[in-house]
Amino acid sequence: MDALSVAVAANLPVILWGAPGTGKTSAVQALGDRLGLPVEVVVGSIREPSDFAGLPVLRDGETWFAPPRWATRLASAGSGILFLDELTTAPPAVQAAMLRVVLERAVGDLALPPSVRVVAAANPPEQAADGWDLSAPLANRLIHLDWTVSAASVAEGFTAGFAAPPPMRWDPDPAGPARARALVGAFLRVRPELVLAVPDGAARGWPSPRTWELAATAVAWTWTWASGAGAERVRAELVIGAVGEAAGFEFLSWLRDLDLPDPETLLADPAAPLPDRVDRVHAVLGSVVAHVSADGGADSWQRAWTLIGRVARRTPDVAAGAARALAVRRPHGAVLPTTVLELTPILRSAGLMP
Structure with missing residues (x-):
């Protein structure tokens, strides 16, 4: 119920x-x-x-x-x-x-x-x-x-x-839907075969881009609806109901083991530790871009480039996707930080510079 x-x-x-x-x-x-x-x-x-x-x-x-x-x-x-x-x-x-x-x-x-x-x-x-x-x-x-x-x-x-x-009981989080979609995207980078799995015969929930979108929306709403074991059970019901048992259980297990740092902590502390696994780095940058987009401030947008620069030194392909997403969300009046000059190769690979 x-x-x-x-x-x-x-x-x-x-x-x-x-x-x-x-x-x-x-x-x-x-x-x-x-x-x-x-x-x-x-x-x-x-x-x-x-x-x-x-x-x-x-x-x-x-x-x-x-x-x-x-x-x-x-x-x-x-x-x-x-x-x-x-x-x-x-x-x-x-x-x-x-x-x-x-x-x-x-x-x-x-x-x-x-x-x-x-x-x-x-x-x-x-x-x-x-x-x-x-x-x-x-x-x-x-x-x-x-x-x-x-x-x-x-x-x-x-x-x-x-x-x-x-x-x-719903306390809306403006960054919630975008953050949930970023997490689904990070998971599907690791398990691309789960993007689409059309059943051979009659089936109920099965993974497709459409049902992953339903699952992401459900995740965002359960974050703000309640917390604790009750919210986890409801989240599992909705995610598995959208994409099926096999894909749903795997995504929920992956989500439970992420243990990601808070985006505000990463933006406030340039030296804050970052995850080692590439899928977690994808998820972290996706959460940061979602947070910056919901915040809408020039200061947080500029500080996010410092974080992308750190990631670019280790995994430039991961940084390229985040750079593209962040660039199109530039607030009015935001000044490009000097860090962007270090990211010229990354921005070129992302199609943001000639």
């Missing part, structure tokens, strides 16, 4: 997998009530492709794909939760029509507001009525969460009432 709450708050498309009758729909309705968001329930088994792609009609001599009523209600509300229920009962043609809805929030010629969240629910195909496996393109657009219930929690719910969704 915590993972679902974080996914909805972060506007990550998510699907709940569980047996029939385990309260998935009720939980989503309760979460919408807690967040003050209207919930539109769309059941896949009773829909046609035109319910998502739009019904072609003639208007002013042109063909217009008219959206269904549920889409116009969400657009009028300005925000809400689109709950796609019984997804594995939707035939392949309907699943194909859902692709733009899940990824682009587009229904026919109507663009849903960006604040409309997408939540889906599905029974495993063997438990669904006339069940179908999810197509790989649709599965790759969602974070997959296993919805399980225990006998103790059900008994407690009947006795004392079922627990409401937890309130969201």
Whole structure:
């Protein structure tokens, strides 16, 4: 339930997998009530492709794909939760029509507001009525969460009432999303074969650039949502749900073992120690660039060049990528430090100097 709450708050498309009758729909309705968001329930088994792609009609001599009523209600509300229920009962043609809805929030010629969240629910195909496996393109657009219930929690719910969704505690960190993407990028430099691993058959979460972006967003939100073991469990649920077990477990283990220095410490102390491993240096520079971009100050931007100069003396290829990212984020009025003169070969290799 915590993972679902974080996914909805972060506007990550998510699907709940569980047996029939385990309260998935009720939980989503309760979460919408807690967040003050209207919930539109769309059941896949009773829909046609035109319910998502739009019904072609003639208007002013042109063909217009008219959206269904549920889409116009969400657009009028300005925000809400689109709950796609019984997804594995939707035939392949309907699943194909859902692709733009899940990824682009587009229904026919109507663009849903960006604040409309997408939540889906599905029974495993063997438990669904006339069940179908999810197509790989649709599965790759969602974070997959296993919805399980225990006998103790059900008994407690009947006795004392079922627990409401937890309130969201979020302290936004402007550098968080960029830092999380930098860490994912550093990991994929070490494990490039995990950038894309298309499954041969039916699958849930699997690694692709799209799902790594979902995983990075989830990591950033769990950093600011809470700390401790609870946040680590939620982070694991979301990351594994995005990229699958094999890639997710490996990334989480790598992330846990990084032990990176704080960007502010590195910017304040030019002699602060740097990691020895190349993947950690990539992660450090990515975090520093994200911090400097969020800070927006000329002073921190100029001090970051000193750090890049230190890295360039040992691993110039790593410094080149950071130099490119830092150069395009130059604040107004920032003066290039003399350190940049020492980086001329690096800047040339990064395409920043003739």
